[in-house]
Amino acid sequence: MMQWHRLRFPIKLTFAIVLSLLVGFHFNLETPRWAVMTACIVAGGTAFAAGGDPFSGALRYRGMLRIIGTFLGCFAALVIMIATIRAPVVMLLLCCLWAGFCVWLSSLIKIENSYALGLAGYTALIIVVSVDANGSVLLAPQFAVERCSEIIIGIVCAILADMLFSPRSIKQDIDREIDTLLVDQYKLMQLCVARADREExxxxxxxLVRRTSALNGMRSNLMMESSRWQKIDRRMRALNTLSLTLITQAAETFLIQNSRKEYVPSQFHIFFDKPVQNIGDMHKRMKIMRRVITSSGSKNTPVTIQNWVVAATRYLLLLKGIHTNSSISRIEQEVLDEEPVVKMRSAESRHAVINGVRTFVATAVGSLFWxxxxxxxxxxxxxxxxxITALAMRMPNPLMMAKDFLYGMTVAIPLGSLYYVVIMPSTQQSMLLLCIALGVMAFIGGILIQRRQIGTLGALVGTINILTLDNPMTFNISTFLDNALGQAIGCFLALMVILLIRDKSKARTGRILLNRFMYAAVSAMTTNQARRRENHLPVLYHQLFMLLNMFPGDINKYRIALTLIIGHQRLRNAEIPVNADLSAYHKQLRHTADRVIAARSDARRLHYFLRLLAELDIYQQKLRDYEAPLSVTEPVHRLALMLKKYQNTLVQI
Structure with missing residues (x-):
C-alpha cells in the first residue's frame, strides 16, 4: 500500500497545473498552455531529478533560474530580430549560434546553474521561430512579453503549491548524515590500521567520497530554503574539507601500513579494535585518543593518525553547531578561517565545445530545412x-535523456489525441470538468515522475504542449497533428544528432583530470607559505568524483588519483628546507608539470613528462645534499616512483 507521504508530490503537481490553468483563463492570456507547461516543468523536472518530492527551496531555485533564463532569452531574441529583421535566414542562424553559445557556456559552469543558460539559448529560438510561423515579425515584442508573463505565472503557481503542501526540509537529513558519516570514517580507519583487504x-x-560529495550538495539545498542557515553553511563548507581530510589520512595510513612494518604502534591497534556505534561513542573515543597521543608524545604517534584525530576533533566541534544553528564561537571561527579554499577550473573544455556544436548544427540544419x-x-x-540539445547536453548521460524525450513524445501522441478529440470537446463548456480532466493526468504523471519512470515527464509536458489550450479554445485536427508530429520527429532527430556527432572527449577529460592530480602533487613542493596554506582538497576530491562518474568500473584510475592526493597533502605539510636553490627548482618543476597538461599531442606530452621525471631525480639529489628530513624525501621518492609506474596511463590514457 502506498504511503501517504508518497502522494504529496502528485497532489502538489496537480495543484500547480490546475491553478496555472485557472489563472491563465481568468486573465484571458493568449496562450495559457505556457503557464501550465512551466508549472509542470518546474515542479516535475525538480522531482524527477530528486527521485521524489524535492526538498524545500529546490523548486524555488529552479523557478528563479527559469525566470532569469527566459528574460535573457527574450532580450537576445529582440536584439537579434531588430538587427536582422530584413534577413530571415540570418536571423534564424544567429539564434542557432546564440543557442550553441549558451550550451557551450552552460557546460563550463556549475551544473545546478546551467539550466538558466540552456533555457536562455532555446527561448530566443522559440520566439523567433514562433513569430516566423505566425508570419508577423511586428508581433515579436508582444510575443516576448506574453511569454515572460505566462512563465512567471506558472512559476508562481508551482512555488505556491510547494509552500502549501508541506515542503520537505533537508535539515533533518543533514543532521543524520553528518553523524553517521563520522562514525563510518572511524570504521574506515579501523580497516586501514588492521591492514584489511585492499578491495574492501x-x-x-x-x-565515503560519494557521501561527502552528496553532503556538500545537501548544503546547497539547505541554502535554497532560507537565509537563516548562513552559519550552518559556513560550518558545512569547513566540514566538507575535514571529511576529505579524514579520508586522505586513513588512505595514507593504509598505504604506509602495507609498505612499512610496525608503522602503527600496538597501543593504537588496541584503540581502533574497539567498535563505535554512534556519535556519542565517537566523543568518548576521541577524548581517550587525545590522552593517548599526549602521553605517547608526537614522536611516537604516526603523523597520519595524529592528523586524523585533529580533523575528527574539529569535525565534532562543528557538528554541534550544525545541529543547533548557534552562533559561531571563537574556537569555531579559528577553524573556519584556517585555510583559503582554491577554486576549480573546468576540465571539460572539449566536451563543452562539442555540446555547443551539437546544438548549433542541429538547430541550423533544422531551421534551413524548415x-x-x-x-x-x-x-x-x-x-x-x-x-533537447540544450538540456540533455549537461546531463551525465545525454543519450538517455534524449531517449526519455522520444519515448515521452511518442506516448503523448495517442494520449493527446484522446484528450483533444474526445475529452476536451466534451468539457469545453465547463472549466471544472477541464480542470478535473487535466488534474487526473497530472496526478498519475506525478506518481510516475517521482519513481523516475522513463518517458513520463516528456509525455506529460508533450501532451500539454500539443493540446494548445488557447483562449478561446479551437479544435483544429490538422494543427494538432502538425504539433504532435513535429514534437516526435524533433525528438528523433535530436537523438540522431547525439549519435552522429560523437563526444570523444571522455578520454581526454580523464587524462586532464589525472594530470591535474599530478600537477597538484608537484606544486605542493614549495616553500611559499601563502601557497602552502591554500586548501586544494575540495577541488581535488571533486575532480576525483568526476573521474568516478566517468569511469565507474576503473578502480586503477581511482587509486592513482587518490595516491596523488595523498602525496599532495603529505608534501604540503612537509618541512622542505628553505633556500633560493630549491625555491627556483620548485618553480621549474611546476612549469614542466604545467606543460604536460597543456601539451596537445602524445609526443609532446611524453617529452615533458620524461623531463619531469628527470627533474624529480635531480630534485631528490638536491634534497639529499641539503640534508632534508625523511618526512620530505620519502613522499618525494614515492611520488617519483608512482609517476614512473603509471607513465602510460598519465600520458596516453
Missing part, C-alpha cells in the same frame, strides 16, 4: 531540437 578498503573509500520546404511541422521540429 577501496569500496569503503569510494562510498525555411526551404515550408513544412508546417518544421517549427515544432526546430523547437524540440533546441530544447
Amino acid at each position: 578498503v577501496d569500496k569503503v573509500w569510494t562510498g 525555411l526551404w520546404t515550408g513544412w508546417n511541422s518544421g517549427s515544432g521540429v526546430v523547437v524540440m531540437l533546441a530544447v
Whole structure:
C-alpha cells in the first residue's frame, strides 16, 4: 500500500497545473498552455531529478533560474530580430549560434546553474521561430512579453503549491548524515590500521567520497530554503574539507601500513579494535585518543593518525553547531578561517565545445530545412531540437535523456489525441470538468515522475504542449497533428544528432583530470607559505568524483588519483628546507608539470613528462645534499616512483 507521504508530490503537481490553468483563463492570456507547461516543468523536472518530492527551496531555485533564463532569452531574441529583421535566414542562424553559445557556456559552469543558460539559448529560438510561423515579425515584442508573463505565472503557481503542501526540509537529513558519516570514517580507519583487504578498503573509500560529495550538495539545498542557515553553511563548507581530510589520512595510513612494518604502534591497534556505534561513542573515543597521543608524545604517534584525530576533533566541534544553528564561537571561527579554499577550473573544455556544436548544427540544419520546404511541422521540429540539445547536453548521460524525450513524445501522441478529440470537446463548456480532466493526468504523471519512470515527464509536458489550450479554445485536427508530429520527429532527430556527432572527449577529460592530480602533487613542493596554506582538497576530491562518474568500473584510475592526493597533502605539510636553490627548482618543476597538461599531442606530452621525471631525480639529489628530513624525501621518492609506474596511463590514457 502506498504511503501517504508518497502522494504529496502528485497532489502538489496537480495543484500547480490546475491553478496555472485557472489563472491563465481568468486573465484571458493568449496562450495559457505556457503557464501550465512551466508549472509542470518546474515542479516535475525538480522531482524527477530528486527521485521524489524535492526538498524545500529546490523548486524555488529552479523557478528563479527559469525566470532569469527566459528574460535573457527574450532580450537576445529582440536584439537579434531588430538587427536582422530584413534577413530571415540570418536571423534564424544567429539564434542557432546564440543557442550553441549558451550550451557551450552552460557546460563550463556549475551544473545546478546551467539550466538558466540552456533555457536562455532555446527561448530566443522559440520566439523567433514562433513569430516566423505566425508570419508577423511586428508581433515579436508582444510575443516576448506574453511569454515572460505566462512563465512567471506558472512559476508562481508551482512555488505556491510547494509552500502549501508541506515542503520537505533537508535539515533533518543533514543532521543524520553528518553523524553517521563520522562514525563510518572511524570504521574506515579501523580497516586501514588492521591492514584489511585492499578491495574492501577501496569500496569503503569510494562510498565515503560519494557521501561527502552528496553532503556538500545537501548544503546547497539547505541554502535554497532560507537565509537563516548562513552559519550552518559556513560550518558545512569547513566540514566538507575535514571529511576529505579524514579520508586522505586513513588512505595514507593504509598505504604506509602495507609498505612499512610496525608503522602503527600496538597501543593504537588496541584503540581502533574497539567498535563505535554512534556519535556519542565517537566523543568518548576521541577524548581517550587525545590522552593517548599526549602521553605517547608526537614522536611516537604516526603523523597520519595524529592528523586524523585533529580533523575528527574539529569535525565534532562543528557538528554541534550544525545541529543547533548557534552562533559561531571563537574556537569555531579559528577553524573556519584556517585555510583559503582554491577554486576549480573546468576540465571539460572539449566536451563543452562539442555540446555547443551539437546544438548549433542541429538547430541550423533544422531551421534551413524548415525555411526551404515550408513544412508546417518544421517549427515544432526546430523547437524540440533546441530544447533537447540544450538540456540533455549537461546531463551525465545525454543519450538517455534524449531517449526519455522520444519515448515521452511518442506516448503523448495517442494520449493527446484522446484528450483533444474526445475529452476536451466534451468539457469545453465547463472549466471544472477541464480542470478535473487535466488534474487526473497530472496526478498519475506525478506518481510516475517521482519513481523516475522513463518517458513520463516528456509525455506529460508533450501532451500539454500539443493540446494548445488557447483562449478561446479551437479544435483544429490538422494543427494538432502538425504539433504532435513535429514534437516526435524533433525528438528523433535530436537523438540522431547525439549519435552522429560523437563526444570523444571522455578520454581526454580523464587524462586532464589525472594530470591535474599530478600537477597538484608537484606544486605542493614549495616553500611559499601563502601557497602552502591554500586548501586544494575540495577541488581535488571533486575532480576525483568526476573521474568516478566517468569511469565507474576503473578502480586503477581511482587509486592513482587518490595516491596523488595523498602525496599532495603529505608534501604540503612537509618541512622542505628553505633556500633560493630549491625555491627556483620548485618553480621549474611546476612549469614542466604545467606543460604536460597543456601539451596537445602524445609526443609532446611524453617529452615533458620524461623531463619531469628527470627533474624529480635531480630534485631528490638536491634534497639529499641539503640534508632534508625523511618526512620530505620519502613522499618525494614515492611520488617519483608512482609517476614512473603509471607513465602510460598519465600520458596516453
